[in-house]
Amino acid sequence: MRVLHLAAEIYPLVKTGGLADVVAALPAALAARGLDTRVLVPGMPGILSGVVGLKRVVRIGPAFGAAIITLRLGRLPDSGVPVYVIDAPFLYRRDGSPYLGPDGRDWNDNHRRFALLGWIAAHLASGELDRNWRPDVVHAHDWHAGLAPAYIAQNPALNTATVFTIHNLAFRGLFPLDHHNDLGLLISGADQSALEFHGQLSFMKAALVHAKRVNAVSPTYAQEICLPEFGWGLDGLLRDRGSDLSGILNGVDYLVWNPQTDPALAKNYDHDDLRGKDACKAKLQSELGFARRAKAPLFAVVSRLTAQKGMDLILGALPAILAEGGQLVVIGSGEAEIEAAYRAAAAEYPENVSVHLGYDDAFSHRIMAGADVLLVPSRFEPCGLTQLYALRYGTLPLVRRVGGLADTVIDATPESLQAGTANGFVFVDANSRALAARIADACALYRDGTAWRLVQKRGMLQDYSWADSAVRYEALYRSI
Ligand code: ADP
Ligand code: GLC
Numbered sequence: 001m002r003v004l005h006l007a008a009e010i011y012p013l014v015k016t017g018g019l020a021d022v023v024a025a026l027p028a029a030l031a032a033r034g035l036d037t038r039v040l041v042p043g044m045p046g047i048l049s050g051v052v053g054l055k056r057v058v059r060i061g062p063a064f065g066a067a068i069i070t071l072r073l074g075r076l077p078d079s080g081v082p083v084y085v086i087d088a089p090f091l092y093r094r095d096g097s098p099y100l101g102p103d104g105r106d107w108n109d110n111h112r113r114f115a116l117l118g119w120i121a122a123h124l125a126s127g128e129l130d131r132n133w134r135p136d137v138v139h140a141h142d143w144h145a146g147l148a149p150a151y152i153a154q155n156p157a158l159n160t161a162t163v164f165t166i167h168n169l170a171f172r173g174l175f176p177l178d179h180h181n182d183l184g185l186l187i188s189g190a191d192q193s194a195l196e197f198h199g200q201l202s203f204m205k206a207a208l209v210h211a212k213r214v215n216a217v218s219p220t221y222a223q224e225i226c227l228p229e230f231g232w233g234l235d236g237l238l239r240d241r242g243s244d245l246s247g248i249l250n251g252v253d254y255l256v257w258n259p260q261t262d263p264a265l266a267k268n269y270d271h272d273d274l275r276g277k278d279a280c281k282a283k284l285q286s287e288l289g290f291a292r293r294a295k296a297p298l299f300a301v302v303s304r305l306t307a308q309k310g311m312d313l314i315l316g317a318l319p320a321i322l323a324e325g326g327q328l329v330v331i332g333s334g335e336a337e338i339e340a341a342y343r344a345a346a347a348e349y350p351e352n353v354s355v356h357l358g359y360d361d362a363f364s365h366r367i368m369a370g371a372d373v374l375l376v377p378s379r380f381e382p383c384g385l386t387q388l389y390a391l392r393y394g395t396l397p398l399v400r401r402v403g404g405l406a407d408t409v410i411d412a413t414p415e416s417l418q419a420g421t422a423n424g425f426v427f428v429d430a431n432s433r434a435l436a437a438r439i440a441d442a443c444a445l446y447r448d449g450t451a452w453r454l455v456q457k458r459g460m461l462q463d464y465s466w467a468d469s470a471v472r473y474e475a476l477y478r479s480i
Pocket of ligand 2: 017018019022167168217250381382383384385404
């Protein structure tokens with residue numbers, strides 16, 4: 001079975017979040033199961049320089065405003081998974097974020113930049129672009145790839161199976177309706193409702209209507225998005241898809257996230273011998289300029305600094321961390337107001353709060369290893385990967401009970417501790433008070449070293465590798 005994945009990001013070449021991690025790891029896991037898997041990505045600078053052995057497949061164009069488009073084929077550096085790269089200099093050779101210009105706003109031709117991604121996938125599906133390889137399944141990720149199922153459905157000669165994965169429904173790919181003139185889609189009359197969302201064009205809606213199967217990145221999120229509270233106006237449509245909608249939990253790439261082998265760490269360690277983790281904590285504390293207090297519970301955030309992630313709730317709960325003698329390290333970037341508030345907190349408590357605004361992969365690994373607790377108090381969370389990374393690093397996740405967080409973290413209560421199932425801490429109400437209460441509970445357990453070690457080791461031994469999820473995706477492909 002030949003499967004083509006398409007997305008805007010792929011780790012480690014272009015990444016703004018967990019989408020990139022998934023798009024690198026899932027195709028490799030499917031390939032390991034014997035599926036003939038390829039990936040299609042736009043030729044952003046990081047991709048053109050990072051994909052190895054690029055060779056020209058075909059030259060196309062002009063289209064979507066680009067005079068020249070060259071489809072190239074190479075391989076991902078680590079896994080060797082074949083990758084098609086759309087080399088369209090006019091559309092993609094832009095430094096920085098894949099979505100935003102230097103002014104921090106969406107590029108004004110994003111509809112063309114990402115329509116081309118879907119359009120190329122549809123033409124690979126029809127066999128027109130590569131005589132040597134034609135996918136049976138086209139698997140599109142998030143709104144950037146959302147027009148692929150629409151272009152495929154529009155071609156009556158194609159019976160390609162299409163799967164669309166929702167990584168985050170909040171980003172619906174909205175554009176002025178008249179932009180459809182640029183996209184070569186038939187959206188007059190009855191077709192219009194399949195793309196139109198309250199007077200705008202939505203790439204996300206196009207995918208949800210046209211894909212043969214839709215899935216979300218966790219079972220709980222698949223249920224939540226059918227409710228108005230989490231549905232962003234698309235919940236009715238998702239309810240109508242009935243059993244075409246499912247939830248498949250993301251996995252972890254343990255080649256990248258493994259404290260036994262992680263080259264970013266001061267000392268490697270595993271569940272049998274956590275002394276390396278203590279060394280990582282001491283090193284992190286001195287790197288941050290914190291007092292080196294081995295017994296101070298060290299809380300961490302590795303996240304986009306946005307309201308989705310509940311980052312404002314942590315600011316409100318900061319007094320609870322400090323009152324417990326705790327420390328907080330934050331790495332992330334996002335909304336200006338939240339960034340400013342974190343900067344102010346770090347200035348006020350330099351010995352116990354350290355904030356790094358920006359993106360730093362190696363530093364995120366050192367934090368994951370050196371911290372005691374990872375805070376993920378999201379308002380909504382389709383899956384969340386950092387809590388899974390934390391588990392493997394012996395860092396207990398403290399999360400809000402939503403989406404994939406609810407599916408992966410088992411709250412430490414007297415009962416679950418007794419039963420030996422607890423692997424972290426969970427709170428329910430989206431407010432700082434509820435978070436602060438759970439922080440205090442985490443500190444109490446932390447002081448009971450023996451109980452803490454048991455929970456830590458249990459989390460480290462849990463297996464969230466991609467193998468199980470790849471089985472589920474394969475079954476989904478076979479069902480269509
Ligand atoms: P989302 O995709 O919603 O941002 P996930 O938990 O699925 O959330 O994935 C976030 C990914 O981005 C993880 O791999 C995490 O380690 C990484 N990450 C987030 N912020 C940073 C940062 N500032 N520096 C380095 N890595 C980061
Ligand atoms: C999105 C979601 C996150 C998920 C990631 C990968 O960015 O916000 O919860 O883990 O996609 O699927």
